[in-house]
Amino acid sequence: MENERLKQFSFFEPIIELIPLVDAKMREQSEGSHEYLQDALNHLLDSGGKRIRSALTLLISSMFKVEKERMITLAAAVEMLHTATLVHDDLIDGSVLRRGNPTLNSKWSPGAAILTGDYLFARAAKLAAETNSLEIMNMFAYKLSIIVNGEVVQLFNKRGRSTMEDYFQKIHAKTASLFELASIAPVYISTKNEEDVRLLGIYGNNIGMAFQIVDDVLDYVGDQAQVGKPIVSDLRQGLVTLPALYYLEENPNDPRFEKFVIEGDEKPKDMDGLIEDILKSGAVEKAIEKAREFTNIGLRALSEFADCPEKEALSELALININRDF
16 A cells, blocks of 8 residues: 555655565564554554655665665664654644644653654664664764754744744754755765765755755645645744745734744734735745755756666656645
8 A cells, every 4th residue: 555655756666666675674673662662653654654765765775786685774764763753843843643643642641752752763773773884873873963953943942033044954954964864874885985975965955955845835835634734833833934934034024923923922813814925925936946946956966976767766756846736
């Protein structure tokens, strides 16, 4: 069933048979653990997800001729790290839905959700160690510190005015840093060529930036069934993403931002009016264009590699992202 869902995306074609092996490797990580941890991991994996980060890892590993078992282990490590961040992210945000399914913190206690996230971080580290690469273990630790620092910054800066620089730093920490890891880690168990690392780092970072911007746009214009959570949930929680920042550039003194975003004094009718004004302002279109700029930077770096099915799939992955339904 999972393979059938992923087949609609052409970029999965070169690695479609490997995705179930990655999922199986992830499910193995809870064997012998408390039944709650087994249930929690199965719940998370059964909830779907785009598997974008593991697809990146597999495609680039295949492009660099990484041995099959090592590429599956590496992809599972990357996806497990991502899954762990989602558990803690949902708890911090108080989210009850992800991908249209109940989050762990809506089903179990906060303590259980925290410990589950911790467990998944530990298992991701174990999988990274199984690649037998000290460089990859170092990268995992470093990227995890970036992700956690980004979450702390967001937590303490919630309901405050943000700048463009703040926003781009936040989405690098939250999303792009893990895309970058997924893109460069395969090189460290193959060529270790510094130029390959540089180019794929540019590709992964910029595609990750574009990916998060598109997610933030969909928070405004997607439908709830597609996004998997209530629409415009970020602004209602006091999080100012790129569409709102572009609106603020043209309307810096809109008193509703002070009232809703900073003070948290939300009146649904007035909030709906603010959202409507943001949508009418052209801010969403500007955000989409910014995502295209990041995507083009990533694609230029990718163009330096020789043509192959994996390179074509990586290009397709980037383009499908910015053409998601708006």
